[in-house]
Amino acid sequence: MEDHATTGTFLERVEEKLDSLSKKERQTVEYMKANQAELIYASITELAEAVGTSEATVTRACTKLGYPSFQALKVSVATELVSPQEKIHEELTPNASAEVIIDKIFSSAIQTLTMTQQSLDDVAVGKSIKAICKCRRLVIIGNGNSGAVALDAQHKFLRIGMNVQAYTDDHLQMIAMVSLTAEDVLLAISHSGSSKDAGDAIQLAKEQGATVITITSSGNSPVANASDIRLLTRSQETRYRTYAISSRMAELTIIDTLYTGVALCKGDRAIANFEALEKALVVKKY
Structure with missing residues (x-):
């Protein structure tokens, strides 16, 4: 019954x-x-x-x-x-013009980046860059919408010759955690900070001795609280959403910040890899 x-x-x-x-x-x-x-x-x-x-x-x-x-x-x-219309965007109506939609969406993204920049802990960013720069292996995880950010991060760090893998499947994430060591870094991305999959992976990674870095929207959440280094986004999301929209821009920008810092840290090694990539990819363009 x-x-x-x-x-x-x-x-x-x-x-x-x-x-x-x-x-x-x-x-x-x-x-x-x-x-x-x-x-x-x-x-x-x-x-x-x-x-x-x-x-x-x-x-x-x-x-x-x-x-x-x-x-x-x-x-x-x-x-x-909220009303059904508010589920799309709280400040837009069904007859909103393209001009108004552009203004609202772009303004939201700009506000999110500004809020995140002002609140981002530079000490935590510095520690993250140092940990990633010297690690043997970097593993990045994210589920759902965060999975797209994890894959973008993998692409970035591959370009500077790092041993990096991104996993968006919860089973593969746990399998990857088993082979981590104290020389490795786990970068876990969870907008809510309440992902059970991320939490389970982090617990196993820490048991293996790996350094755990998290990117979340809440510093007081199960995922963030389990990490060694917390990186936080700040945004105003529409109320009903279970996933990030404008905050995704902040997550991607944090990834770009880490990538740039690590590339600078690696110096000549990163430059050599850039040059090798240019030669390897030249055949892919007309």
Whole structure:
């Protein structure tokens, strides 16, 4: 028989299940109910700290409400809070002109890059460049939208002759982690910072002794908290989205920053590889 709680709205589920929750779970749910607008921007770690409970309690509360995860609950709440049109872009209407769309999208990207530049920790960037420059092997992981950023990073670092692989499949990620050593670096990209796949890979990489660098939008998230070096993006995403749009530009720009820093660090070796690439690729163009 189908569980009614799995088909109702967030508020309907809360009303039905509240009395069956433990004290901590009830506090968690009541906090979420009272702060829905803020909830959809929060990581599970941030919510647990705000309530004064644990991530495990948050997960149990979500499960008892009929959601498979905290992320699923956030998506449901966000969907209920915004109109169908806002799911595309909160500040655009169906009859928006091309000129207006261009202005909004480009302005959002520019704002994201500016916010990220102003908040990016130069010490963390420096440590990341140093770690990548001297590593034996660089492994980059990302799932979903972050996978595209991971593949772009692989392309960049290959151009300077690095031993680098990007993995966007969760099984291959775990397989790759097994062969890491203390001489290697894992670069994990997760916009939300709540990717279970990234978290599992990071845990195994650290057990192998590898240095872990993360790029996330939240410094207080499971993925960021598990890393050795945190690099953060800053953006204003539309509320319902589970993936990054404008923040992807910031992630790519951070990758370009690391790539440039590592290329400078490698000096003549990077230049020699550039020259070899030019010769190898010349036959690919008319």
